Amino acid sequence: MQALALRLSSGAFIPRVRWRLRTPMFVLAWALFNAVAYHVPLYLFGIEHLDVASWGAGVTLLTLFVLVAAMTALFTGVVSLIVPRLVKPLCMVMAIANAIALYFVVTYGVVLDETMMGNAFNTNTAEAAGLFHPWMLVYAFCLGIVPCWVLLQVEVTRTPFFKRLVMPIAVGVFTLCWAYGASQSWLWIDKHAKHLGGMVLPWSYVVNAGRYLAGKAAPHERKLLPAAHFVSNEKKVVFLVIGESARAQNFSLYGYGRQTNPAVAKAGATVFRKARSCATYTTASLECILAHQEPGARAMWEPLTSYLQRHGVDVIWRTNNAGEPAMDVRHFERLGDLKAGCTGEACDYDEGLLRGIEARIAASDQQRILVVFHLEGSHGPAYNVRYPPRFNVFTPVCASVQLHQCSSDELINAYDNTIVYTDFVVGQAIDVLKGLQGYSTSLIYVSDHGESLGEYNLYLHGTPWTIAPDVQKEIPLIVWDSSAPHSNANTTLTVEGAFSHANVFHSVMGAFGMRSDIFEPELDLFSAAALRPAMAPSPVAGGNSSPTPASAGGPSPTRQR
Incomplete structure (x- = not known):
């Protein structure tokens, strides 16, 4: 017992910090990882529906990557301005949820729009059990648990507020400039917006779950129909x-x-x-x-x-x-x-x-x-x-x-x-x-x-x-x-x-x-x-x-x- 107490007091069971990153760099690293690890179906959809031999197709695919990374960086960057300590736990939650969502996108080709999230909320226990397969655990481990373990090895060092503010502003400006320069991509993106939006993680399931719950919470008064006779x-x-x-x-x-x-x-x-x-x-x-x-x-x-x-x-x-x-x-x-x-x-x-x-x-x-x-x-x-x-x-x-x-x-x-x-x-x-x-x-x-x-x-x-x-x-x-x-x-x-x-x-x-x-x-x-x-x-x-x-x-x- 004395030996165990000594090991606990010395921090032997606490994960060792292997990397130290300032908040802006941590946010950018997570945004890039999220855009790469969880969006292969998004890019494959683009490859399937674009003329990949053309210059425009490459620009459009890069635009999708930039938009996904920018959305994640902007949201996480804003969180870092308000409650810096929440950034790492938030990223860990995203990793687990994204891994499970990606399993369903890959396995069944689902689009995580508002109606699909409604289906998820209306799925009973028996139906949910029928969807389980060991591969879901593989996705959760490789793309959820492992990234969380890596995040635990990172220490997010304190960064002055002004430097934390510069990052989302810079990302926003860069994204606007890119969008202007790649304007030829917008027609194609707009045409497939419904499908693309349902594959952008985590925003597809987060935003659409919110939309579904808000709609369900709104009062729906059932009016009586006119009187009838036989x-x-x-x-x-x-x-x-x-x-x-x-x-x-x-x-x-x-x-x-x-x-x-x-x-x-x-x-x-x-x-x-x-x-x-x-x-x-x-x-x-x-x-x-x-x-x-x-x-x-x-x-x-x-x-x-x-x-x-x-x-x-x-x-x-x-x-x-x-x-x-x-x-x-x-x-x-x-x-x-x-x-x-x-x-x-x-x-x-x-x-x-x-x-x-x-x-x-x-x-x-x-x-x-x-x-x-x-x-x-x-x-x-x-x-x-x-x-x-x-x-x-x-x-x-x-x-x-x-x-x-x-x-x-x-x-x-x-x-x-x-x-x-x-x-x-x-x-x-x-x-x-x-x-x-x-x-x-x-x-x-x-x-x-x-x-x-x-x-x-x-x-x-x-x-x-x-x-x-x-x-x-x-x-x-x-x-x-x-x-x-x-x-x-x-x-x-x-x-x-x-x-x-x-x-x-x-x-x-x-x-x-x-x-x-x-x-x-x-x-x-x-x-x-x-x-x-x-x-x-x-x-x-x-x-x-x-x-x-x-x-x-x-x-x-x-x-x-």
């Missing part, structure tokens, strides 16, 4: 099934080469082509789905669910997802709430949301019932865990959250299996509606947004709308109605047109025979007007209305590698 007294049940990350391109009902929709294809549904989401991330899309008008003013008004509940409709919301807006409904149930006493693999997946729904409908004392199923669907990156093993139809599958390390075939196989499973769940929901006695029944299936599977080196979703590829915007929109002539036939009706999330609100109103000043009948998917444009029935071979995986001994979609 033109029909029939007993009615409507299912609204909201998918997750399902893109139309991978639905066989939309022309995809693989059979990914065997259940719905045989259920007598109507498929609406050329449907688009209003956003590329869940929270905004859910707002749109439940809104009666264009997204710009959606937050001012109560959502569909609250509107129906206020007018005597029994609203039941069942979810295996997250991101729902504030709503006034009596019955909000998560999958975990429905699992009590449940046994079998179905309890842990989307089909568990259907558990006991017939009994719940029978117990309702209302003649109009809306049931919303918010599926986990095709939520990435761990597509292979979104469905029970018996739906492992296309093999081999990508079993890693490092999607770029999987082959394209493995990634698409895993994703397509999620679509087959979602199709099964929707088919089961339609079967429930077909079995209800004494009710007129309808179903709407719509996805919140699409998904990128490596196209343009992008993965997942949430890319800013202006630069997002069509696969993140084009979604499936399918309805089934018990009164439709083909509702019990092995026939799918295809409707060409232009459809979107805007159709959902008015279609649910139309299904319930609900009318008010805000009702727009031309958006009602169940109306004859909506079905009129270019209808084409698509007969389907007979068979069971649910997919039968090979393990069950029945026919299955062709396995592809």
Whole structure:
């Protein structure tokens, strides 16, 4: 103990200072390191979108470097003027945060804009765990912990205020002069500003996180919609099934080469082509789905669910997802709430949301019932865990959250299996509606947004709308109605047109025979007007209305590698 006390008193366990730098030099060194170590994706984006053989491309790339270094130097320099002791701890925090942010930028090609930061804040624990991979620790150690250790070896010596003031002024003047001299670069930078801004660390996630939180903190008063009345007294049940990350391109009902929709294809549904989401991330899309008008003013008004509940409709919301807006409904149930006493693999997946729904409908004392199923669907990156093993139809599958390390075939196989499973769940929901006695029944299936599977080196979703590829915007929109002539036939009706999330609100109103000043009948998917444009029935071979995986001994979609 005496020896240990002597070592402590002598400072043996205190990191030895190896370098001494004045504050301005420390700030400049950190700014240059930050611009080099954490911005390779930024420069690669520039190389990819510039004519690298030209002189102008070199100037533009240097301009990006100067801007990144200058932003860091100016901010850190201002901090050094106010609280000099905070400079080194601030740089250490930046190193850790930048390393983690860089992992996601490199791995999934994400752009850290306001919407992406909103996605981050709305990610629950299970989703966050699904994003973890050991490579994240490698990034955190090599680009976070190691730089922090180096920073600990540096002593930032006291520097007079005037000398600390000179540095940010000099950097500002130099940057302005450079910007003037490299003015030919600004047109290209302005054109790609949205993408570039989402890759500048740490400012992309710091500023955009602040913007998101400020917007969320601002009061959003929900105004009541105009009073409504019903033109029909029939007993009615409507299912609204909201998918997750399902893109139309991978639905066989939309022309995809693989059979990914065997259940719905045989259920007598109507498929609406050329449907688009209003956003590329869940929270905004859910707002749109439940809104009666264009997204710009959606937050001012109560959502569909609250509107129906206020007018005597029994609203039941069942979810295996997250991101729902504030709503006034009596019955909000998560999958975990429905699992009590449940046994079998179905309890842990989307089909568990259907558990006991017939009994719940029978117990309702209302003649109009809306049931919303918010599926986990095709939520990435761990597509292979979104469905029970018996739906492992296309093999081999990508079993890693490092999607770029999987082959394209493995990634698409895993994703397509999620679509087959979602199709099964929707088919089961339609079967429930077909079995209800004494009710007129309808179903709407719509996805919140699409998904990128490596196209343009992008993965997942949430890319800013202006630069997002069509696969993140084009979604499936399918309805089934018990009164439709083909509702019990092995026939799918295809409707060409232009459809979107805007159709959902008015279609649910139309299904319930609900009318008010805000009702727009031309958006009602169940109306004859909506079905009129270019209808084409698509007969389907007979068979069971649910997919039968090979393990069950029945026919299955062709396995592809």
